[in-house]
Amino acid sequence: MRPVAPPGWPHEVRPPDAPGWEATAVSWLLDLCPAEYRRYTGLRRHVVVLARFAVLHVEAQQAACRRGLSQIRADLKDVATLEVVDAAVATFQLDEARLLATRRAVGLVEDALRGRRYVARL
Template identity: 35%
Template sequence: MNMALTYSPTSTDWPCQVKNPGSYDWERSAARWLRELVPARYASYPALMRHPVLLARHAQIQVQHEMRVARTALQTARAELPALGIPESVIEHTIKMYAAEVLQLQHIARSIRAVSQALIDNGTTRAAH
């Protein structure tokens, strides 16, 4: 996973649900946002909840898998949905839905990378002091 993205809280990739790095409680807001991106059962794993960078890594992997699923569904819709008896108008709507979902997931992945980099940078700063 390439986490080399430079973050800028004012960029379009920074999630509005996460406070700016360095502000009060920003790491907690980042962890809360990241928890929303992974299946709820992962909240029971203490390591993920105690280490936001680990949670960010897992969220990135989760979103990558979701993108693969959405792309597969998009690529196979026209060939497979007619055999299921789905009307053409519904197939067209479904294709648009999957295409929009891929774009949304790409944006989320960029946001996760930005938050992850900020968490890493923050951890590095604290470790240096």
């Protein structure tokens, strides 16, 4: 049976059960997290724990992005032109979309590390 990755699976990570897939998952998850996480050997030994840390980290980034988006106009109104403020809003919106996709991907990887497997659909 050929390993299958669902839609939204990160292209940096091999599909579940492919040779070396967990190593690619660990590398990708560590790339999502603060650099300090690489020093914590427990996270490398317990990849499900690493995945949970990554989920929480991405969710915190999403919350920060939502907060920034809701406050940016008021925060910059006295120090930046409307054009600059609009560009900042657009940047937050782009990052919000990126983080949404990242949250889905990290959730899929976490599920696979917990044993979930995916099947190809025709």
